[in-house]
């Protein structure tokens with residue numbers, strides 16, 4: 001794994017600074033969210049008792065405390081409400097700055113109206129209010145986990161949004 005700007009870490013796994021969740025079932029109770037990402041689905045949890053949709057996904061309904069939740073699909077396209085670029089303090093393991101963040105409107109018919117996401121595959125200074133963006137899944141470095149004294153590498157993915165190319 002390349003660590004931009006820090007040659008001494010080239011090819012080393014920066015475990016102590018890992019910003020990504022461990023997605024394996026053994027370590028993460030919302031592992032289904034990541035399993036869904038792997039097949040290109042953007043999902044969150046809906047309570048089977050009261051119907052409340054929470055984002056990010058939960059293991060307990062924040063409204064009625066039920067643990068009976070199901071995963072539902074969210075829209076994979078939205079519009080930028082506002083965006084910002086982070087030029088300093090970009091954490092280790094991310095590509096060189098800036099990191100682009102946006103508040104995204106998923107539309108009136110979406111169970112989750114708005115959310116914050118990172119924007120990738122976008123040149124600095126180009127994203128603006130009203131731009132259409134789409135959901136995209138990408139690979140992140142695998143993480144070693146220990147299961148019954150065996151170490152195995154768990155493949156990981158994460159998501160962001162990217163500008164829709166017209």
Ligand SMILES: [Zn+2]
Pocket residue numbers: 047048049050051052061062063064065066
């Ligand atoms: Zn509920």
